[in-house]
Amino acid sequence: MGAFHHLSVLPEEVIRFLEPTDGKTYLDGTLGGGGHTSLILENAPGSQVIGIDRDQSALSAAAARLAAYGDRVRLVHGDFAGVANHVRALGVEALDGFILDLGVSSHQLDTRERGFSFQQDAPLDMRMDISNGETAADLVNGLSEQELERIIGEYGEERWARRIASFIVRERTESPITTTFRLVDIIKGAVPKAKWDERIHPATRTFQALCIAVNTELDSLERGMRAALDLLKPGGRGVIISFHSLEDRIVKHIFREYAEGCTCPRQLPVCVCGKQPRVKILTGRPVTATQEETDSNPRARSAKLRAVVKL
Numbered sequence: 001m002g003a004f005h006h007l008s009v010l011p012e013e014v015i016r017f018l019e020p021t022d023g024k025t026y027l028d029g030t031l032g033g034g035g036h037t038s039l040i041l042e043n044a045p046g047s048q049v050i051g052i053d054r055d056q057s058a059l060s061a062a063a064a065r066l067a068a069y070g071d072r073v074r075l076v077h078g079d080f081a082g083v084a085n086h087v088r089a090l091g092v093e094a095l096d097g098f099i100l101d102l103g104v105s106s107h108q109l110d111t112r113e114r115g116f117s118f119q120q121d122a123p124l125d126m127r128m129d130i131s132n133g134e135t136a137a138d139l140v141n142g143l144s145e146q147e148l149e150r151i152i153g154e155y156g157e158e159r160w161a162r163r164i165a166s167f168i169v170r171e172r173t174e175s176p177i178t179t180t181f182r183l184v185d186i187i188k189g190a191v192p193k194a195k196w197d198e199r200i201h202p203a204t205r206t207f208q209a210l211c212i213a214v215n216t217e218l219d220s221l222e223r224g225m226r227a228a229l230d231l232l233k234p235g236g237r238g239v240i241i242s243f244h245s246l247e248d249r250i251v252k253h254i255f256r257e258y259a260e261g262c263t264c265p266r267q268l269p270v271c272v273c274g275k276q277p278r279v280k281i282l283t284g285r286p287v288t289a290t291q292e293e294t295d296s297n298p299r300a301r302s303a304k305l306r307a308v309v310k311l
């Protein structure tokens with residue numbers, strides 16, 4: 001795979017909700033190819049961006065693309081779940097805005113040897129950060145049948161999770177499952193052909209589940225989101241783009257929790273909890289891509305953007 005390729009989703013909407021302004025400091029917690037970061041830097045010439053990515057190859061590509069911006073960009077290799085430590089290590093105490101554009105990049109998906117895609121045969125890896133952690137093969141060969149069923153059912157929302165888990169466990173006793181195509185064949189064998197959904201490949205949900213589990217994506221999202229919201233200055237804005245319902249649910253609930261004021265029972269005459277809303281939600285419904293954008297970037301089809309402003 002050659003140069004880094006990834007079309008940033010919802011570019012105009014990100015700028016509209018983030019409102020980047022000269023002299024302010026923004027966080028791009030999912031730097032990828034640096035597409036959204038360069039939009040911020042272009043739209044607010046005196047601004048600065050701290051860009052985080054778990055994937056060293058994304059960071060290298062972004063560093064090359066953003067070199068012309070000099071010290072307006074600072075790049076960090078790490079999980080955005082640890083954003084509080086990452087920004088403090090750079091001497092930054094608070095943020096004027098953040099963007100999280102979740103999931104894997106087109107570049108990661110299309111780089112065969114990373115093992116994210118069920119459409120290319122490759123080692124079963126799926127780690128965004130190849131410098132540490134367990135691979136998808138480690139999970140598939142090492143977890144109990146019950147745990148595999150839970151992961152595939154919960155993170156993949158796959159109704160055939162039990163059968164898929166049992167086929168995996170039966171097959172791995174023959175020999176360890178080490179490639180994407182072997183796993184695809186096992187899944188195809190487990191899901192009755194008459195029940196295959198024409199619109200999505202039978203391996204889609206299991207691969208989504210394993211990617212989430214390998215990269216502890218939901219836990220990182222929850223921790224990273226809370227930390228980034230806590231770091232926002234009053235008037236600072238947070239924008240999150242998610243690509244499936246599990247992520248969107250977390251984003252929606254945490255935004256609502258931060259937007260909520262008093263939680264005292266109605267029958268109490270006065271507030272005793274003292275809770276004040278910490279953010280205002282700017283997107284009642286999630287913002288989605290226009291037909292024009294999805295025509296040129298199919299990945300944008302499932303993108304949902306939610307945004308808040310800190311009070």
Ligand SMILES: C[S@@+](CC[C@H](N)C(=O)[O-])C[C@H]1O[C@@H](n2cnc3c(N)ncnc32)[C@H](O)[C@@H]1O
Nearest residue numbers: 008030032033034035036053054079080101220
């Ligand atoms: C959809 S891409 C971002 C593309 C980017 N917005 C652009 O316009 O070029 C998501 C990126 O976030 C990274 N990523 C996902 N989860 C992460 C996490 N918890 N911490 C740090 N980086 C993460 C992935 O490695 C990937 O490079």
